Amino acid sequence: MYSSKKLVVIGGGAAGFFCAVNAARLNPTLKVILLEKSSKVLSKVKVSGGGRCNVTHSCFDIPELIKRYPRGQNFLKKSFHWFNTRHTIQWFEERGVPLKTEEDGRVFPVTDDAQTIIHCLLKEADKYNVEVRIHADVKQITKVENGFELETTNHKLQTDFLCIACGGFPKSTQFDWLKQLGHSIKEPVPSLFTFNIPNNAITSLMGVSVERATVKIQSTKLTETGPLLITHWGFSGPAILKLSAWGARELAEKNYMFTIVINWLEDYNEQILRDAWISLRNQFAGQKIGNRNPFNLPNRLWLYLLEQSEINADLRWAELLAKQQNKLIQMLTAQVFQVKGKTTFKEEFVTCGGIKLFEINANTMESKIIPNLFFAGEIMDVDAVTGGFNFQNAWTTGFIAATNIAGLSAKTDTTA
Ligand SMILES: Cc1cc2nc3c(=O)[nH]c(=O)nc-3n(C[C@H](O)[C@H](O)[C@H](O)COP(=O)(O)OP(=O)(O)OC[C@H]3O[C@@H](n4cnc5c(N)ncnc54)[C@H](O)[C@@H]3O)c2cc1C
Numbered sequence: 237m238y239s240s241k242k243l244v245v246i247g248g249g250a251a252g253f254f255c256a257v258n259a260a261r262l263n264p265t266l267k268v269i270l271l272e273k274s275s276k277v278l279s280k281v282k283v284s285g286g287g288r289c290n291v292t293h294s295c296f297d298i299p300e301l302i303k304r305y306p307r308g309q310n311f312l313k314k315s316f317h318w319f320n321t322r323h324t325i326q327w328f329e330e331r332g333v334p335l336k337t338e339e340d341g342r343v344f345p346v347t348d349d350a351q352t353i354i355h356c357l358l359k360e361a362d363k364y365n366v367e368v369r370i371h372a373d374v375k376q377i378t379k380v381e382n383g384f385e386l387e388t389t390n391h392k393l394q395t396d397f398l399c400i401a402c403g404g405f406p407k408s409t410q411f412d413w414l415k416q417l418g419h420s421i422k423e424p425v426p427s428l429f430t431f432n433i434p435n436n437a438i439t440s441l442m443g444v445s446v447e448r449a450t451v452k453i454q455s456t457k458l459t460e461t462g463p464l465l466i467t468h469w470g471f472s473g474p475a476i477l478k479l480s481a482w483g484a485r486e487l488a489e490k491n492y493m494f495t496i497v498i499n500w501l502e503d504y505n506e507q508i509l510r511d512a513w514i515s516l517r518n519q520f521a522g523q524k525i526g527n528r529n530p531f532n533l534p535n536r537l538w539l540y541l542l543e544q545s546e547i548n549a550d551l552r553w554a555e556l557l558a559k560q561q562n563k564l565i566q567m568l569t570a571q572v573f574q575v576k577g578k579t580t581f582k583e584e585f586v587t588c589g590g591i592k593l594f595e596i597n598a599n600t601m602e603s604k605i606i607p608n609l610f611f612a613g614e615i616m617d618v619d620a621v622t623g624g625f626n627f628q629n630a631w632t633t634g635f636i637a638a639t640n641i642a643g644l645s646a647k648t649d650t651t652a
Pocket of ligand 1 (some may be wrong): 246247248249250251252271274276277278280281284285286289290291292372373374375401402403404439582584585586612613614615621626627628
């Protein structure tokens with residue numbers, strides 16, 4: 237049996253590799269070539285999860301899983317039916333990569349080393365004869381009869397099937413070569429960033445974190461509760477990253493200038509705290525307020541909030557003036573900060589936007605515009621919050637594209 241059918245995958249990241257190795261395995265007669273523009277494949281996998289690679293998340297319920305994707309929920313609802321978190325874990329474990337789940341649900345290789353994932357994917361590529369070409373920057377794709385002609389920096393090649401898995405691009409002009417295929421692009425904006433609060437005394441508390449704070453973005457519906465970290469430039473931590481993901485487009489429109497309101501307390505809002513205040517005051521009446529923080533807040537934060545409320549830490553609870561008390565209640569439950577700019581999160585950042593999803597079949601990853609053209613990974617308008625969900629999108633869409641390309645190419649095999 238001989239097949240002249242060829243698949244070219246553009247992009248040597250998680251999605252491209254997953255598509256290439258699975259297509260080659262599922263149809264051994266298919267010639268698979270993977271083109272990577274840089275000198276290294278799987279470079280994001282290498283640095284992912286702080287070098288440990290957060291492969292996926294132990295969330296096995298599809299309706300629950302899709303809630304982690306600010307963009308692409310309806311699309312992935314169908315795709316996860318074919319390949320989801322459970323399949324990812326099984327796929328890697330069957331190939332000798334045991335995984336472990338951390339308390340917060342994130343899944344990592346037991347080695348705590350991203351290189352284990354890279355090694356596994358490279359071994360599969362070798363086993364199924366995937367030809368990996370680096371320094372192959374695809375500049376142009378032309379649809380020709382029965383396939384595609386690709387132009388890279390230094391050569392031309394033809395292919396029957398094409399999978400575009402070249403990741404997200406920060407600027408919309410970087411999508412021009414794909415627009416020429418007739419696909420439309422949802423304007424890219426960054427997701428997963430932290431908030432800058434320049435020239436604010438709070439940054440002197442860098443390194444301090446609160447387990448469950450609530451952060452609201454004024455004049456929007458955006459609000460998140462979760463761990464909040466004070467950094468030397470502003471705020472970070474899961475609550476902020478989630479806000480940045482859900483608000484990626486809205487915050488870009490505001491040019492990253494907006495007001496946030498923080499409730500530092502888990503168990504109180506402003507009214508509940510006002511109601512509880514007299515009993516707190518009576519309970520700690522004779523104690524110095526600086527030494528008696530009843531809210532389990534980090535001590536440095538407590539002292540900072542007292543200072544912001546113009547309260548001397550040596551004052552006793554019973555000596556608090558009504559004005560000081562009001563100010564402290566407000567600082568604790570509704571402290572206001574002006575955000576001026578963003579910083580890209582060093583651990584994980586993604587692009588919101590990309591190829592519009594209604595132009596792609598969620599069950600096959602095939603373009604609805606051009607037959608035999610497939611997409612996988614972040615190039616599509618899909619992105620998630622942190623926790624392994626972005627890689628899950630890459631594995632899912634890469635695998636589905638592979639399965640369908642393998643099936644189609646086997647059907648159209650030319651047998652010599
Ligand atoms: C620092 C960092 C850490 C992260 N950690 C995690 C994590 O732990 N867990 C998680 O789920 N997600 C994580 N992410 C997000 C995750 O890495 C991405 O969502 C995922 O890599 C997307 O995979 P992809 O294959 O679609 O794109 P990419 O990984 O970006 O790969 C695309 C590849 O295509 C190549 N390419 C682009 N254009 C061309 C072209 N014209 N011709 C040829 N090649 C081209 C690029 O060079 C690149 O190698 C992290 C992201 C970053 C930046």
